[in-house]
Amino acid sequence: MLKIKKIEQENPFVKTFYFDYPLKSKPGQFVMLWIPDVDQKPFSIGYDNGDEFGLTIFKRGPLTEKLFEMDIGGKVGISGTYGTNFSLLENTHYIMVAGGYGAAPLGFLAEALNKNNQIDFLIGSRNKDLLLFEERLSKISNLNLHVATDDGSQGHKGYCTDLISNILDNKNNKNKLMVTCGPELMEKKILEICNKNNIECELSLERYMKCGIGVCGQCAVDPLGICMCQHGPVVKKELANKITEFGVYHRDKSGKIIKLN
Amino acid sequence: MNLETKFLNKHFSNPIVLASGITGVTGASLNNAIKNGCGGVTVKSVSIEPRTGHPNPTMVPFEHFFINAVGLSNPGVEKAVEELKKFRKMTDKPLVGSVFAGTPDEFAKITEMICEAPIDFLEIDISCPNVGTEFGDPFAYSIPAVETITKKVKEKSKVPISIKLSPNAWNIAKIAKAAEASGADAITAVNTVSGMVISPQARRPILHNKQGGVSGPALFPIALKCVWDIYESVKIPIIGTGGITTGEDAISMIMAGATLLGVGSAVYFRGENAFEKIVEEMKDIMEQENIKSLDEVRGCAHLT
Numbered sequence: 144m145l146k147i148k149k150i151e152q153e154n155p156f157v158k159t160f161y162f163d164y165p166l167k168s169k170p171g172q173f174v175m176l177w178i179p180d181v182d183q184k185p186f187s188i189g190y191d192n193g194d195e196f197g198l199t200i201f202k203r204g205p206l207t208e209k210l211f212e213m214d215i216g217g218k219v220g221i222s223g224t225y226g227t228n229f230s231l232l233e234n235t236h237y238i239m240v241a242g243g244y245g246a247a248p249l250g251f252l253a254e255a256l257n258k259n260n261q262i263d264f265l266i267g268s269r270n271k272d273l274l275l276f277e278e279r280l281s282k283i284s285n286l287n288l289h290v291a292t293d294d295g296s297q298g299h300k301g302y303c304t305d306l307i308s309n310i311l312d313n314k315n316n317k318n319k320l321m322v323t324c325g326p327e328l329m330e331k332k333i334l335e336i337c338n339k340n341n342i343e344c345e346l347s348l349e350r351y352m353k354c355g356i357g358v359c360g361q362c363a364v365d366p367l368g369i370c371m372c373q374h375g376p377v378v379k380k381e382l383a384n385k386i387t388e389f390g391v392y393h394r395d396k397s398g399k400i401i402k403l404n
Numbered sequence: 405m406n407l408e409t410k411f412l413n414k415h416f417s418n419p420i421v422l423a424s425g426i427t428g429v430t431g432a433s434l435n436n437a438i439k440n441g442c443g444g445v446t447v448k449s450v451s452i453e454p455r456t457g458h459p460n461p462t463m464v465p466f467e468h469f470f471i472n473a474v475g476l477s478n479p480g481v482e483k484a485v486e487e488l489k490k491f492r493k494m495t496d497k498p499l500v501g502s503v504f505a506g507t508p509d510e511f512a513k514i515t516e517m518i519c520e521a522p523i524d525f526l527e528i529d530i531s532c533p534n535v536g537t538e539f540g541d542p543f544a545y546s547i548p549a550v551e552t553i554t555k556k557v558k559e560k561s562k563v564p565i566s567i568k569l570s571p572n573a574w575n576i577a578k579i580a581k582a583a584e585a586s587g588a589d590a591i592t593a594v595n596t597v598s599g600m601v602i603s604p605q606a607r608r609p610i611l612h613n614k615q616g617g618v619s620g621p622a623l624f625p626i627a628l629k630c631v632w633d634i635y636e637s638v639k640i641p642i643i644g645t646g647g648i649t650t651g652e653d654a655i656s657m658i659m660a661g662a663t664l665l666g667v668g669s670a671v672y673f674r675g676e677n678a679f680e681k682i683v684e685e686m687k688d689i690m691e692q693e694n695i696k697s698l699d700e701v702r703g704c705a706h707l708t
Contacts, residue, residue: 144605175460179608183460220606354463358672359474360428360448366494368436370427373676397454398429398479 169228170252171377177220182206189247199247242325262286267303271296331390418443423668431490441680444498454480469622473613488521504529512556531570531595544570554586564589577633619669623647635661651685661703
C-alpha cells in the first residue's frame with residue numbers, strides 16, 4: 144500500500160495522484176490500483192521521475208469515485224509495473240498524437256526522451272477547459288505543441304488527426320515514429336495514415352483487463368489470442384495490423400463482444 | 405519416446421490439456437494455447453446466462469501459489485458456442501467443453517446447449533470454490549448430488565463426460581466412484597482448493613470475494629494424492645490437474661494414474677509457452693529413465 148503524496152486537479156473530471164515510490168517504469172506501462180472492498184483496475188503511468196510517479200485518472204466508476212474522495216496521505220494498493228512500453232529512440236522525429244487523457248503517458252514519454260529527438264505533440268480535446276498538460280508540455284524544449292479542440296475554443300477547430308498532414312508534408316518519413324494514445328477510432332485512423340505513408344508507429348491498445356499477468360485471458364485479442372497485458376498495451380504497427388478486432392470491437396467483462404460505433 | 409496419449413476414443417499428440425479458466429473463452433485464446441504446446445484445450449466454464457464475475461482483485465500471484473476468485477465470468481453459452489466454432493476452424497486438436505449450473509435440471513439444459521458446439525468431451529464443473537453458496541451447498545461434497553447431476557448430464561450429452569471434483573471433499577474417491585457408477589466417462593481431479601490471503605497493510609482479505617481457489621505449485625501434492633486415491637477406486641480415466649508446473653510434476657501425475665494432465669497456473673510461473681516447456685522436460689525424464697511410452701508407467705507408483 145502506498146500513501147498519496149500530492150493531488151493535482153487537471154480539469155473538472157481529471158486528477159493526477161502522485162506517490163513517493165521509485166517505480167522505475169517506462170512510458171506506456173501500467174500499474175494496478177486497488178482500494179480494498181471497492182475494486183482494482185489498471186492505470187497507465189502518467190509521470191515517473193525515478194523517485195516518484197503519478198497516475199492521471201478520469202472519474203468514471205466506483206473505484207475512481209472512491210479515489211477522488213481520498214486526500215493526501217490516503218492509502219491505496221499499487222502493483223506492477225505491467226506491460227510493454229513506447230520505444231525510447233535517439234535522433235528520431237516523434238509525432239505524438241494524444242486524445243483526451245492519452246496525453247498523460249505521452250507526456251511522460253516526451254519528458255523521458257533524450258533532447259536529440261524532435262517532438263511534434265498533437266493534442267485534442269472537446270474544448271479548451273478539458274485540455275490536459277498544456278503547461279507541462281510547453282516546458283519541454285524540443286517539443287512543438289499543436290492543439291485541436293472540437294469546438295474551436297483553442298487551436299485548430301476539429302480533430303488533432305487533421306493536423307498530421309501538415310507535419311508529414313514534403314518531409315522525409317524515415318527516422319519518424321508516430322506514437323498515439325487515445326480513443327480507439329482515433330488510433331485506428333493513425334494506424335491507417337502510417338500504413339499509407341510507410342511510417343513506423345506504436346499505439347496503446349486498451350482492453351478490459353482483470354489479472355494483468357496473462358492468466359485470466361480477459362484481454363486476449365482476435366485472431367491471435369494473445370493477452371494485451373503481456374504483449375501490450377503498447378503495440379507496434381506490424382502487430383497492430385494483425386489484430387483484426389482493433390477499431391472494430393472489444394470484449395466486456397463477461398467476455399461478450401461489443402462493437403465500436 | 406512417445407507422449408502420444410489415447411483418452412477414451414480420442415488421440416492426443418501429448419497429454420497436456422489447457423485447464424479450464426486459464427486464458428479465457430475465446431476461440432483465438434484457446435488456439436494460442438495449442439500454438440504454445442498443448443495437446444488439447446478446455447474452455448473456461450460457461451453458464452446459460454452471461455456473468456460478469458466478481459470485482460477485482462480476482463487473481464493474485466504469490467511465490468508458491470496463485471489464488472483466484474474470478475466468479476465464473478463468461479459470456480453465456482450461446483456466445484461461447486460461437487467461440488468454440490471459431491476454435492474448430494483454426495485447429496482440429498481435441499476440445500473439452502466445460503459447464504456449470506445451479507441445479508441438476510439446469511446442468512441438463514446447458515449440456516444440451518453446449519453440445520451444439522464442436523466439442524470432443526464435456527467437463528462438468530460441480531466444484532468451483534468461488535461462488536460460496538450462490539448455487540446452494542456445493543455439489544462436489546455430496547454423493548447424491550453428484551449421482552443426480554451425472555445421470556442427467558449423461559442422458560443429454562452427445563460426447564463423453566468428465567466430472568470435475570473438489571480437493572476439499574474428504575471422500576473424493578467415493579465421490580468419483582459414485583460418478584462412475586452414474587455414467588461418467590472420466591474424472592477431472594482436481595479443482596482449486598479453497599483458500600484466502602490477507603494484506604497486513606490493508607488489514608483486509610486481498611480478493612474482493614475474500615475467499616478464493618488456490619492453484620499453482622502449492623496445490624500439486626494435494627492434487628497428486630487425490631488422483632492416487634481416485635485411481636484406486638475407479639476404472640475410468642482421470643484428467644489429473646492441479647499445480648503441474650514441471651515435467652517432473654507431469655510424470656509423477658501419470659505415475660499416480662492420470663491419463664491427461666490439466667495445466668493452468670503454470671502460464672504465470674513459466675510463461676505462456678509453459679506447455680511446451682513441460683512437454684520437453686517430460687521427454688528428458690523419459691529418456692533418462694528409459695520410459696518408452698506413458699502407458700508403460702501410468703499408475704506404476706501403486707503397488708500391484
